[in-house]
Amino acid sequence: MKKILVLLLIFTLLFSSCMSNKKILYLQGSQNSTNNSNNYEPIIQNDDRLSIRVNTLEIEASFPFNLEGSQNNSGNYRNPINSVNSSNNNSNNSNIGYLVDQKGTIDFPVIGTINVAGFTIDQVKILLKEKLSVYLKDPIVNIQLLNFKVTILGDVASPGIKIFNSNRVTLLDAIGASYDLTIFGKRTNILLIRDFQGVKTFNRIDITKADFVNSPFYYLDQNDVIYIESRKAKVDATALPNLSIIVSVVSFISTLLFLIIKK
Structure with missing residues (x-):
């Protein structure tokens, strides 16, 4: 007996x-970790939509270089509820700003065609300032990415397409917009699929370790796809x-x- x-x-x-808590808790060991990725900047890609505003001390002089309604004043993030249809939530921005075409260029007033794909936002700012200096005195250029989106699938509370009005979006931002992983989501082996200029890469991330904030995948790129695999416990429970x-x-x-x- x-x-x-x-x-x-x-x-x-x-x-x-x-x-086990070790499989669930995020950023373990964070007391001894330092984030060295503060200089991250996304690279502009084809099909990106940019808000570009030009300002000078002579306000009227800058009018010809600004598209009407190109400035976006909404918040940093759109509500992720019903995010499967979140592309519809962006309809108000579908015809504003500058669309980067398949050649990687935009048509800018007065200046003409400018190649922007493959450059960071700061690099395009510098380029535009140089070109605008011919027409304006001390121009100020502000650029924002209007249609930054990622897709998150798998074991999260709210999977789907997440659209942000921000140039710097982290993996934790995307997870937060999805209302977190479920208890069965595998935090130690997240798959991130990245497509840059037609080249796809498949990358594995462990968000239970604090040092993941220093990885090249802490900040997301436009059109990244994140897949959260289910833990074996869920498979067993299903069976x-x-x-x-x-x-x-x-x-x-x-x-x-x-x-x-x-x-």
Whole structure:
């Protein structure tokens, strides 16, 4: 009887401890970690839509270089609820700003065609300032990416397309916009699919480790796809839907036998 009791107790402990904190907690070891990726800037790609505003001390002089309605004054992030249809939420921005065509260029007022794909936003600012200096005195150029979007799939509370009005979006931002991973989402082996100028890469990320903030995948690029794999515990639970009931029964029987033997 004692052997049976020991086996039952071991069985119960194995199931009750299957969800280790080490597999769930984010950024473990963060006290000794430093983020060295503050200089990150996204690279402009084809199909990006840019808001470009030109200002000078002589306000009227800058009018010919600004598209009407090209400035976006909305918040940093659109509501992710019903995010599967979030592309519809961006319809107000679909005809504003400058669309980077398949040649990587935009048509800028007065100046003409400018190649911007493959450059950072700061590099395009410098380029525009040089070209505008011919027409304006001390021009100020502000550039914002209007249609930054990523797709997050798998074991998250709200999968779908997430659209941001920000030039710097992190993996944690995307996870937050998806209302976090479920308890079964595998945090140690997240797949990030990145497509840059037609070249796709497949990258694995462990967000339970604090040093992941220094990886090249902490900041997201336009059109990144994030896939959250399910942990084995969920697969097992799907294959054996009454597992929780079984564990509860075994635990009850173990406790009952322990009380009987103790008497």
